[in-house]
Amino acid sequence: MSLSPPVRQEYEVTLEPFTQSELVxxxxxxxxxxxxxxxxxxxxxxxxxxxxxxxxxxxxxxxLLPSFLQTANAFIExxxxxxxxxxxxxxxxxxxxxxxxxxxxxxxxxxxxxSTQLGRDLLSTLxxxxxxxxxxxxxxLSLLWFGLGENSLIFVLVHxxxxxxxxxxxxxxxGVSETQRxxxxxxGLRGLRFxxxxxxxxxxPSILAGLKIGWxxxxxxxxxxxxxxxxxxxxxxxxWYIFQNRNELYTDKVFAGLAAVILIGLLVxxxxxxxxxxxxxxxxxxxx
Numbered sequence: 001m002s003l004s005p006p007v008r009q010e011y012e013v014t015l016e017p018f019t020q021s022e023l024v025x026x027x028x029x030x031x032x033x034x035x036x037x038x039x040x041x042x043x044x045x046x047x048x049x050x051x052x053x054x055x056x057x058x059x060x061x062x063x064l065l066p067s068f069l070q071t072a073n074a075f076i077e078x079x080x081x082x083x084x085x086x087x088x089x090x091x092x093x094x095x096x097x098x099x100x101x102x103x104x105x106x107x108x109x110x111x112x113x114x115s116t117q118l119g120r121d122l123l124s125t126l127x128x129x130x131x132x133x134x135x136x137x138x139x140x141l142s143l144l145w146f147g148l149g150e151n152s153l154i155f156v157l158v159h160x161x162x163x164x165x166x167x168x169x170x171x172x173x174x175g176v177s178e179t180q181r182x183x184x185x186x187x188g189l190r191g192l193r194f195x196x197x198x199x200x201x202x203x204x205p206s207i208l209a210g211l212k213i214g215w216x217x218x219x220x221x222x223x224x225x226x227x228x229x230x231x232x233x234x235x236x237x238x239x240w241y242i243f244q245n246r247n248e249l250y251t252d253k254v255f256a257g258l259a260a261v262i263l264i265g266l267l268v269x270x271x272x273x274x275x276x277x278x279x280x281x282x283x284x285x286x287x288x
Contacts, residue, residue: 024087041270054097066252074252075259088260091237094150095222097155102214105158106165111195123170127163135160135221139228153225160221164173168213172206173199205281212273216265223261 033039049068056067066074109126109139112119135156142152176199184198200207226239236243238257245253 005233010213018133028262031074035211049255063249066255071255071259072253073254074250078253078256078260084256084260087237087241087257088264089237091222091226091239092238092264094153095157097150098154098222099161099215101154102158102161103165104213104217106169106210108164109162110173111192112170113170114195114283115191123166127167129165130159131163133159135217136224153222156221156225157218160217165207165210165214168206168210169203172203175206178204184266207279208255208281212269215268215273219261219265 051103053068056062056065056070059065062070067231070108077086108122109119111143112125138156139152142155146152146155172196180202184194187199222237223239223242227243238261240283242254242257245257
């Protein structure tokens with residue numbers, strides 16, 4: 001006796017044609033709103049503000065922890081008077097100068113590193129020496145070499161940007177596939193043209209990560225350095241604004257200055273870097 005599975009009769013199921021309008025109708029309005037990144041981030045910020053307000057009311061000591069509403073009021077007054085905006089302008093002016101110089105030097109080092117063996121040895125040696133060194137630790141030397149002023153700040157900013165960006169850029173260059181390299185060589189690209197047309201577009205995700213890290217390092221280094229420069233020379237940007245109000249026990253203004261630092265970081269991240277990322281690597285399918 002042979003065992004065999006039962007034979008099932010074949011049949012077809014006719015499906016209704018799928019349309020995009022049906023998909024839109026299936027997603028409710030609240031869910032569509034929640035899918036917006038700025039809405040979710042706004043909810044997070046609102047929740048943090050509520051927790052801050054509750055913690056301040058529970059603490060009940062304005063000198064130690066002013067409430068969110070008190071800080072917001074000090075921030076609005078600082079903006080309306082122009083004092084806070086002038087400090088922000090001073091800090092950003094110095095920051096952009098140091099940041100741009102650091103970018104130029106980083107790309108110069110990495111271009112040399114992908115072109116020659118001596119450049120690779122130079123980059124690996126310098127990054128091993130100086131990357132672990134905190135930028136703020138060079139502040140006494142910068143004061144000795146450049147004196148009190150903008151040049152000393154720019155020196156420590158270049159140090160904070162240079163090594164992080166150089167390491168990420170060089171790692172991105174090394175990750176470029178051999179197929180892309182061969183395609184560039186077949187078109188006769190050499191030297192700077194090879195770096196500009198082949199390596200930089202292919203390594204753009206790593207370069208953008210390095211730019212973000214360099215910006216974050218430079219921003220916090222600047223604020224920390226301005227605390228010292230402000231105490232020494234009586235002038236400065238946001239760091240000096242925070243230091244001065246801390247000495248005068250205006251804690252709400254101290255928090256307003258810190259809020260300005262955070263807001264500038266959020267604006268740069270979401271308006272500058274995210275926009276550049278969306279228009280380049282995400283649009284090209286290099287990153288999800």
